[in-house]
Amino acid sequence: MNPVFLIARKEAGRLLLDQWALAWLLAFSAVLSGFALLLVSNAELSLLDNAQVVYMMAGTVMSAGAIVAVILGCDAFAGERERCTLTPLLLAPVSSRELLLGKALGVSAAWGAAYLLAMPYLWAVGAGGQDLVQAIVYLALFGTPVVLGFGCLAMAFSAKTGNVITSLVTSLIILLLAASPLLIGPGLRGTVIGRMFDALNPFAAALNTFDAVVIDNETFTKQLVRLTVTFVWLGITFAVAYCAARRPRFR
């Protein structure tokens, strides 16, 4: 079997099959349950229309997925180093590209599981509306490069620093910065700096697409620039992770 799939299988096995690893899936569904309950049952939020509820849920799934990807990315090299399992991997006839791809596939498997887990929640808040299918498709299309990009960025910090805590804190701060459109009001996002930040920020690109497609019913062709932003983000972060993984800190 190809080393990429062997490494990915090991990562996915740890993430999805180990009895304790299932804890993160439970925690993930608890977060989505709480948020879905808030959206559906809160009297004030029930005043939101169906499209807005679906948009908020899609944004939440992507944010939670990015947090999971950052945590797994930080563990990919630094965690292996701290458990003394990185050296055997580096001594095997596996190139740094294969090692990185295997790890990235592991993060993808986790995102895939999280995405599938989010389906019932999206259905619960969006059933009956016309926006549900669009949200599901665009979450896969735009959410995947954003989430994997954060996973790759975390892997780069992880390989370079060899320290889980350092890489986790750094990656989470960057994720928080990128996710600031969720935190700051539309007024601030309307300023020149806010608009520039929105144009370059892959996280904002995905959120704005959900907004444009789910709420405003815009067409796919109008989203191509934002789609490009998210895939450029993934390309850049993968390249950075590749450079870092060529000589990871192993001692």
Place this chain on the structure above:
Amino acid sequence: MLIEADHISIELSGRPVLRDVGLHLNEGEVYGLLGPNGAGKSTTVHVLLGLYSRSSGSVRVMEQDPELRAPAMRRQVGVLPERAGFYGWMRPEEYLQWYAALFGGARFSIPGLLERVGLADASERPIGEFSRGMRQRLGIARALLQAPKLLILDEPTNGLDPRGRREIHDLLRSLARGQNTGVLLCTHLLDDVGRLCDAVGIIHRGRTVLEGPLSEVLARKGGGRSYRVRLETEGPPENATLPTGVHARTLSKRWCLVHITAGAPTRPSRLWKYLLETGWRIVEIHDAGGGLEEVYLKCTRGDDSARVGDER
């Protein structure tokens, strides 16, 4: 030659860690790499494995530059790193199968290998439940998966009980003698080196201060061996003569220190027979060290940078 390394130097974070290290290992030879903590033994191993880029010097492992990290070379080198880490949720057989698959499959039967390192009874337990000694055994099994031509073992008997230590000694001896495997042994245990090694290298402060066949090293550095001997009488017999290369001095009323210099023709067993025959009334004999320990202590004492090159 399996390893041919000369004048390696390396800087890590701007700090020189290795200044002038040399190491030469032949097929079927067990080489003991000795040195104090922080002397650069593990760094040397990492340079030999291509995990660190050297600043200068030449290294050939299996006729190749390890920095190229050629897959063919990696398939022929088995390594037990300083700290052997495993995935705790896997079972040993599952882990070894997974690790072997990264190399394209194992060349040994994995259950047979687990039996060989004494882990057959633990094959159903997750590795997370293993003791340190069991992990060490599993690490050795991992190093042997590819039937390597070269084994690099960093402190292989760490955490092993006396029986386990003996088993690993026997295993390494059989690999070197029977299968012509070259073994590089990094250790602090001089006893392991004395029992197993054909050649020895001592690193101190990032420099090789001594290297050569063990017997030659012991003879050249005048190691010898000392024994504390308790007598029934007060002191040795008057006018006692001693064989060539043997010296004795009185320590107290009934205790003497007998020293056999390195290269002396007299073996201890013959010496005791000779002494008894010449009137020494010996009650007890205690090994007081010497040999490799003495050589090691001499080589790693103080600043011996001036000796580089003289001893090699």
